[in-house]
Amino acid sequence: MPAMGRLLIALSLSMLAACATPPRTAPAAPAAHDIVPLDYLPSLKGGYLKLASQETGRAYHVYVRLPEGYDASNDRRYPVVYLLDGDSLFPMLAPLHLFLTYDEKLPEAVVVGIAYGGFDAAINKRNIDFAAPAADGKPGEDGAPRFHRFLETELLPAIEGRYRIDPARRVLVGQSRSGYFVMWSALEDPDLFWGRIASNPATTPGRGRFFAEASPHRVDGLRVAVAIGEREPVFRHAFVRQWTDMWQSRRDTPWVVKRLPIDNGTHAASIGETYRQAMLWLFDVGGQAAQASDH
Numbered sequence: 001m002p003a004m005g006r007l008l009i010a011l012s013l014s015m016l017a018a019c020a021t022p023p024r025t026a027p028a029a030p031a032a033h034d035i036v037p038l039d040y041l042p043s044l045k046g047g048y049l050k051l052a053s054q055e056t057g058r059a060y061h062v063y064v065r066l067p068e069g070y071d072a073s074n075d076r077r078y079p080v081v082y083l084l085d086g087d088s089l090f091p092m093l094a095p096l097h098l099f100l101t102y103d104e105k106l107p108e109a110v111v112v113g114i115a116y117g118g119f120d121a122a123i124n125k126r127n128i129d130f131a132a133p134a135a136d137g138k139p140g141e142d143g144a145p146r147f148h149r150f151l152e153t154e155l156l157p158a159i160e161g162r163y164r165i166d167p168a169r170r171v172l173v174g175q176s177r178s179g180y181f182v183m184w185s186a187l188e189d190p191d192l193f194w195g196r197i198a199s200n201p202a203t204t205p206g207r208g209r210f211f212a213e214a215s216p217h218r219v220d221g222l223r224v225a226v227a228i229g230e231r232e233p234v235f236r237h238a239f240v241r242q243w244t245d246m247w248q249s250r251r252d253t254p255w256v257v258k259r260l261p262i263d264n265g266t267h268a269a270s271i272g273e274t275y276r277q278a279m280l281w282l283f284d285v286g287g288q289a290a291q292a293s294d295h
Helices: 003-020 086-104 144-160 177-188 207-211 234-249 271-282 285-290
Strands: 046-052 059-065 078-083 110-115 165-175 195-199 222-229 255-262
Touching: 046 144, 059 086, 059 144, 078 086, 078 144, 086 110, 086 165, 086 271, 110 144, 144 165, 144 177, 165 177, 165 271, 177 195, 177 207, 177 222, 195 271, 207 234, 222 234, 222 271, 234 255, 255 271, 271 285
Parallel strands: 078 110, 078 165, 165 195, 195 222, 222 255
Antiparallel strands: 046 059, 059 110
């Protein structure tokens, strides 16, 4: 075969091979503005709203997990659990609440996560929102009163106007800095939440405020659970014990107080066990609310 013929055959075979094998291209990266829906994760399914606060001057990403069987057309109303630090606590505790309903018969609830949208300090302002004004506080990190007004006047009406919620069964949950805020809120406005859960709370700034008078309350049967992990430092154990002992002994205590020692518990990773024990106590599952404290 002439050389020119062989060259034409080789070129033809190369073209056929190229047509038979599509070029390999990397899949397109999702656009930065793409939102991944949670509706395909049924244990997190519910709603979302971005809430711009006039009180704090910031916007919050608010995620809502609805109870199994939630039906907007009937009259049943549910307890509501507000999770501070929702960036991490909402995806952890919202599914856990479902499992507690399955295994422990905990009442179903609407679970709300209040998130900043990231952990970076440029976005996440928990150091401001959860810190009360105090002489030993850092300048500018005293936003607890403003954040509390955001909860009371903006977030709660927005959520409870959209979903069938029993406002007499509101629960506020926080850990570390947000656990500090939970306890501070209990002193400043006892009636705003029926139940509160503070896990391994921070002890400053303004430590003395926690041992001063609580604001007047009108509602009876309020409850506060304070958890402390076994592996937490001594100073935090001492703070939790001193606070719970004092408020259990006072006649003017606005709430029933429960101290929850978490066996082998760590600062953050034991929040699931804290939530389990505290919620079973708050809702008196198995008669646990009869026990006021663990000594």
